[in-house]
Amino acid sequence: MTLKDVLDRDLIKIPLESTTKHDVLEELIDVLVQHKQVNNREELLSAIIARETLGSTGLVDGIAIPHAKTKAINSIKLVLGITKQPIDFDAQDGKGSQFFFLVLAPEKEASAYVEVLASIARATHSAAMRRLLAAARNADDVFDLFFD
Amino acid sequence: MKEPFKNILVYLDGSEESIVASMAAITLALRLDAHLTAMYVVNTKALQELVKARIFLEFEEQEYRRDIEGDARRYLDHVEKMAIQKGVSCTLEKRSGTVQTEVRQYVQDHDVDILVLGGLSQIHSRRDELMNEADRIMRSATCPVLVVRDNDDIWDTFESLPNVPVGGESDDT
Numbered sequence: 001m002t003l004k005d006v007l008d009r010d011l012i013k014i015p016l017e018s019t020t021k022h023d024v025l026e027e028l029i030d031v032l033v034q035h036k037q038v039n040n041r042e043e044l045l046s047a048i049i050a051r052e053t054l055g056s057t058g059l060v061d062g063i064a065i066p067h068a069k070t071k072a073i074n075s076i077k078l079v080l081g082i083t084k085q086p087i088d089f090d091a092q093d094g095k096g097s098q099f100f101f102l103v104l105a106p107e108k109e110a111s112a113y114v115e116v117l118a119s120i121a122r123a124t125h126s127a128a129m130r131r132l133l134a135a136a137r138n139a140d141d142v143f144d145l146f147f148d
Numbered sequence: 149m150k151e152p153f154k155n156i157l158v159y160l161d162g163s164e165e166s167i168v169a170s171m172a173a174i175t176l177a178l179r180l181d182a183h184l185t186a187m188y189v190v191n192t193k194a195l196q197e198l199v200k201a202r203i204f205l206e207f208e209e210q211e212y213r214r215d216i217e218g219d220a221r222r223y224l225d226h227v228e229k230m231a232i233q234k235g236v237s238c239t240l241e242k243r244s245g246t247v248q249t250e251v252r253q254y255v256q257d258h259d260v261d262i263l264v265l266g267g268l269s270q271i272h273s274r275r276d277e278l279m280n281e282a283d284r285i286m287r288s289a290t291c292p293v294l295v296v297r298d299n300d301d302i303w304d305t306f307e308s309l310p311n312v313p314v315g316g317e318s319d320d321t
Contacts, residue, residue, distance in 0.1 A: 055202075055205050059201060065203050110215035111162050111215075115191060118191075121201045
């Protein structure tokens with residue numbers, strides 16, 4: 001399983017409106033709630049925040065991959081959000097984060113979860129891909145980037 | 149290509165598609181009087197990538213490795229049970245590493261005649277980094293590959309095969 005197996009056009013939000021780390025996490029979870037993918041918002045938010053307290057999932061080059069496994073869902077969920085401007089997400093390189101891949105996984109899909117996360121890391125490793133993501137104006141643009 | 153196929157390998161990844169592929173492989177082994185090996189590869193390459201990128205903390209890597217090891221054992225045991233039920237001899241193989249490399253190596257080292265796969269992605273992308281493991285295995289395999297689509301025919305065929313009681317003859321008399 002890879003990113004493209006779980007990427008859903010409805011679960012891509014551009015631009016994210018939040019300007020703080022906590023608000024971005026809430027906004028990403030809310031995308032799931034709005035599209036009736038989940039109904040236990042607080043439980044999911046707690047799982048994501050609990051993971052963040054152990055170490056930020058803000059990586060380098062504007063990429064952040066907040067993630068957690070939880071009993072509160074039955075299948076792997078990916079929400080992709082992009083902010084207009086980089087925001088402080090406690091990233092490893094000290095720079096702002098702009099591209100957010102929220103991944104939630106049920107407890108019994110460890111292998112698929114690992115492969116989805118690894119595929120996101122591989123896909124976003126390319127500077128060209130990050131430039132194209134930054135230029136995306138809407139969900140369709142992002143979707144086409146991965147599926148063209 | 150060697151015929152008839154006497155040495156069949158089915159790759160398992162825990163997906164439902166790979167379980168269906170196992171059912172097809174058991175059916176094939178029974179029809180051809182072939183030996184079946186079921187293989188699961190713990191994808192330590194992906195785990196290492198996640199630690200290297202600092203997406204996973206050390207404890208997460210260890211936790212997920214344990215989870216995946218447990219999955220591997222559970223799925224292999226499940227396939228073995230299905231094979232025994234149908235009177236097919238089955239060897240279980242659990243490995244760790246880069247999935248496509250481990251499968252390719254096993255095929256070469258054990259003279260596998262045909263590799264059975266499920267779970268090829270239905271979604272196409274020109275991006276190599278988005279290929280799933282089954283796609284990679286198929287592209288790098290050095291033997292014929294049977295790609296099994298998840299459909300009711302396979303379930304029906306498998307279930308129509310007579311069950312063999314443990315230590316006895318077929319109960320379909």
